[in-house]
Amino acid sequence: LTASPTSPGLHIIHIAAEMAPVAKVGGLGDVVAGLSKALQNKGHLVEIVLPKYDCMQHDRVGDLRALDVAVESYFDGQLFKNKIWVGTVEGLPVYFIEPQHPAKFFWRGEFYGEHDDFKRFSFFSRAALELILQAGKKPDIIHCHDWQTAFVAPLYWDLYVHKGLDSARICFTCHNFEYQGTASASELVSCGLDVHQLNRPDRMQDNSAHDRVNPLKGAIVFSNIVTTVSPTYALEVRTAEGGHGLQATLNSQSRKFVGILNGIDTDTWDPRTDTFLKVQYGAADxxxxxxxxxxxxxxxxxxxxxxxxxxxxxxxxxxxxxxxxxxxxxxxxxxxxxxxxxxxxxxxxxxxxxxxxxxxxxxxxxxxxxxxxxxxxxxxxxxxxxxxxxxxxxxxxxxxxxxxxxxxxxxxxxxxxxxxxxxxxxxxxxxxxxxxxxxxxxxxxxxxxxxxxxxxxxxxxxxxxxxxxxxxxxxxxKIDFSWDSSASQYEELYVKSVSRARARTTHA
Ligand code: ADP
Known part of the structure; x- marks a missing residue:
C-alpha cells in the first residue's frame, strides 16, 4: 500500500458504489467521475474507492493490478481479507476492494438488487475505511454517496477516529432520497456498529419503524457536510410530500444541508469529439x-x-x-x-x-x-x-x-x-x-x-x-453544463469545513 503524496490542495477520497464508465447504473456513476475529475483539475488530490464487481467494465480501467498486501476488515465477529486492486479510470486513481468473504459479495453479475445488499455495502464501507487507515492515508475529506456508503459516517466517528484515522471531515451526498437502505436494527451489528447507541430517534433509527435502522439517516446525522444534487430538490425533500420520511431529520440538520446542481462530464459528452457518433458535429454544423x-x-x-x-x-x-x-x-x-x-x-x-x-x-x-x-x-x-x-x-x-x-x-x-x-x-x-x-x-x-x-x-x-x-x-x-462551477461549490464547502475543524484543534 502506498501513502498518498503530498499535494498543495486538499486530499479528497470518494467512497462510492458507482463510477462511470467502469461501474455505472445511473447518474451516481456520472457524478462520482465528473466531480472527481473537476476537483483534480482544480489541483486537489482525488482518489476513489469502489467495490470490485465481477460485472464492471474491466477494460475501462488503466493499468489494473492487485497489490501485494491484503487489507483485513471486520465483519460478523471475524476478520476477512480483502484483495486490493489499483488502476486509473479517466485519469483518476481508483482502489477496488475484492472481499475474500464466502458470500462473494461482489460476484453476483449485477451491481444492486441482491437480497443481502445491506450486508454487501456495510461490509464494503468498513473495508474502505480500513484500507484508508492501513494505507496510512490522511485525507482532508472523505466523501461518500447514497445509502450504500452511508455507513462510513457513523463508522468513522464511532470507530476509526479512535484507531487514528482522524484527519478527515465527512461529506455525504444523497443522489436520491427514495433509496434509504433500511434494515432490521440487528443487521447493523455485522459491520461493528453499536446498535444500542445508534438505534435512537436522534441517530440511525428509521423515522417510521422503530425496530429498523436507516443508513441514509445515519449519514445525515453523522456527516459534517450533507448535500443533494439540486437546489430545488433540497427544498422538496424538506417537505412531507418529498422527504420520503426524512423531512424532519433534514430540517433538524438544515444548517449543514445544501443542494448543488450536478454538472456533466463535458469530455465524455461532447458531440464534437464523440467517437460513438457517425459524424461529429458542433453548434455551427x-x-x-x-x-x-x-x-x-x-x-x-x-x-x-x-x-x-x-x-x-x-x-x-x-x-x-x-x-x-x-x-x-x-x-x-x-x-x-x-x-x-x-x-x-x-x-x-x-x-x-x-x-x-x-x-x-x-x-x-x-x-x-x-x-x-x-x-x-x-x-x-x-x-x-x-x-x-x-x-x-x-x-x-x-x-x-x-x-x-x-x-x-x-x-x-x-x-x-x-x-x-x-x-x-x-x-x-x-x-x-x-x-x-x-x-x-x-x-x-x-x-x-x-x-x-x-x-x-x-x-x-x-x-x-x-x-x-x-x-x-x-x-x-453552447450552455456551460460543465462541472466547473458546481465543483467550486463543493470545494468551498470542503475548505470551510476543514478550516473550521483546524481552528477548533488550534484553540483546544
Ligand atoms: P438516474 O440517476 O435517476 O438514473 P440521471 O438522469 O441522473 O438519472 O442519469 C441517468 C444516466 O444514465 C445518464 O447518463 C443516461 O444517459 C444513462 N442511462 C439511463 N438509462 C440508460 C440506458 N438504458 N442505456 C444507457 N444509458 C442509460
Missing amino acids: LQGKAENKEALRKHLKLSSAEARQPLVGCITRLVPQKGIHLIRHAIYRTAELGGQFVLLGSSPVSHIQREFEGIANHFQNNPHVRLILKYDEALSHTIYAASDMFIIPSIFEPCGLTQMIAMRYGSVPIVRKTGGLNDSVFDVDDDSVPLQFRNGFTFLTPDEQGVNRTLERAFDRYMKNSESWQQLVQKNM
Missing part, C-alpha cells in the same frame, strides 16, 4: 446532427421518408420516479402527432420491463416508434445526437443529467418542473424568465394533459418556425 438522425433511423429501421419529421428521444431507468405512465403516454401521443419516438431504457422491476416489452412488440412493425429495452452506452450517445426533442416527465427528479446531455447534443428538453429539472430547464414561453435562459418546454402537473399540451407546443414550434428552432438548438448547445 447542424448538418452533422441531421446525418446522425439519418444514421439512427437506418440502424433502428425507422422511416427516413421525411427528414424534418421530429424525433423524440427518451433514455431512462424505467422506475416509477421517472413517470412511467407519462412516458408510455408520450410514445402514443408522439405517434398520433406524426413524430417518431425512440426509447432506450431498462427496468429493475420485472412487471415494468414486461409492460414495456408489450409496447415494444405493439410497435414492432411501426416505422416511427422503437423501444430498446436494455442498458446500452453506445446507443445512448447516438440517441442524444439523433433526437430533436428529449422527454423527461419525472414525478420527482433529484437532478437529472439527461436534460443537460440532450441540450449539449442539440436535443430540446421537454420536462416536468421538478427537482433539478426545475433548476436547468426554463420554458421558452415563460415571460418571468429572461429570454437568454429559456431553453426548453416544461409542465407542472404530472398528468396526460400536461404531456399533451407540452408536446404539442414543441411540435408546433418545430414545424412552423424552423429558424427559431435552430436558434434554440444552437443556443442550448
Whole structure:
C-alpha cells in the first residue's frame, strides 16, 4: 500500500458504489467521475474507492493490478481479507476492494438488487475505511454517496477516529432520497456498529419503524457536510410530500444541508469529439446532427421518408420516479402527432420491463416508434445526437443529467418542473424568465394533459418556425453544463469545513 503524496490542495477520497464508465447504473456513476475529475483539475488530490464487481467494465480501467498486501476488515465477529486492486479510470486513481468473504459479495453479475445488499455495502464501507487507515492515508475529506456508503459516517466517528484515522471531515451526498437502505436494527451489528447507541430517534433509527435502522439517516446525522444534487430538490425533500420520511431529520440538520446542481462530464459528452457518433458535429454544423438522425433511423429501421419529421428521444431507468405512465403516454401521443419516438431504457422491476416489452412488440412493425429495452452506452450517445426533442416527465427528479446531455447534443428538453429539472430547464414561453435562459418546454402537473399540451407546443414550434428552432438548438448547445462551477461549490464547502475543524484543534 502506498501513502498518498503530498499535494498543495486538499486530499479528497470518494467512497462510492458507482463510477462511470467502469461501474455505472445511473447518474451516481456520472457524478462520482465528473466531480472527481473537476476537483483534480482544480489541483486537489482525488482518489476513489469502489467495490470490485465481477460485472464492471474491466477494460475501462488503466493499468489494473492487485497489490501485494491484503487489507483485513471486520465483519460478523471475524476478520476477512480483502484483495486490493489499483488502476486509473479517466485519469483518476481508483482502489477496488475484492472481499475474500464466502458470500462473494461482489460476484453476483449485477451491481444492486441482491437480497443481502445491506450486508454487501456495510461490509464494503468498513473495508474502505480500513484500507484508508492501513494505507496510512490522511485525507482532508472523505466523501461518500447514497445509502450504500452511508455507513462510513457513523463508522468513522464511532470507530476509526479512535484507531487514528482522524484527519478527515465527512461529506455525504444523497443522489436520491427514495433509496434509504433500511434494515432490521440487528443487521447493523455485522459491520461493528453499536446498535444500542445508534438505534435512537436522534441517530440511525428509521423515522417510521422503530425496530429498523436507516443508513441514509445515519449519514445525515453523522456527516459534517450533507448535500443533494439540486437546489430545488433540497427544498422538496424538506417537505412531507418529498422527504420520503426524512423531512424532519433534514430540517433538524438544515444548517449543514445544501443542494448543488450536478454538472456533466463535458469530455465524455461532447458531440464534437464523440467517437460513438457517425459524424461529429458542433453548434455551427447542424448538418452533422441531421446525418446522425439519418444514421439512427437506418440502424433502428425507422422511416427516413421525411427528414424534418421530429424525433423524440427518451433514455431512462424505467422506475416509477421517472413517470412511467407519462412516458408510455408520450410514445402514443408522439405517434398520433406524426413524430417518431425512440426509447432506450431498462427496468429493475420485472412487471415494468414486461409492460414495456408489450409496447415494444405493439410497435414492432411501426416505422416511427422503437423501444430498446436494455442498458446500452453506445446507443445512448447516438440517441442524444439523433433526437430533436428529449422527454423527461419525472414525478420527482433529484437532478437529472439527461436534460443537460440532450441540450449539449442539440436535443430540446421537454420536462416536468421538478427537482433539478426545475433548476436547468426554463420554458421558452415563460415571460418571468429572461429570454437568454429559456431553453426548453416544461409542465407542472404530472398528468396526460400536461404531456399533451407540452408536446404539442414543441411540435408546433418545430414545424412552423424552423429558424427559431435552430436558434434554440444552437443556443442550448453552447450552455456551460460543465462541472466547473458546481465543483467550486463543493470545494468551498470542503475548505470551510476543514478550516473550521483546524481552528477548533488550534484553540483546544
Ligand atoms: P438516474 O440517476 O435517476 O438514473 P440521471 O438522469 O441522473 O438519472 O442519469 C441517468 C444516466 O444514465 C445518464 O447518463 C443516461 O444517459 C444513462 N442511462 C439511463 N438509462 C440508460 C440506458 N438504458 N442505456 C444507457 N444509458 C442509460
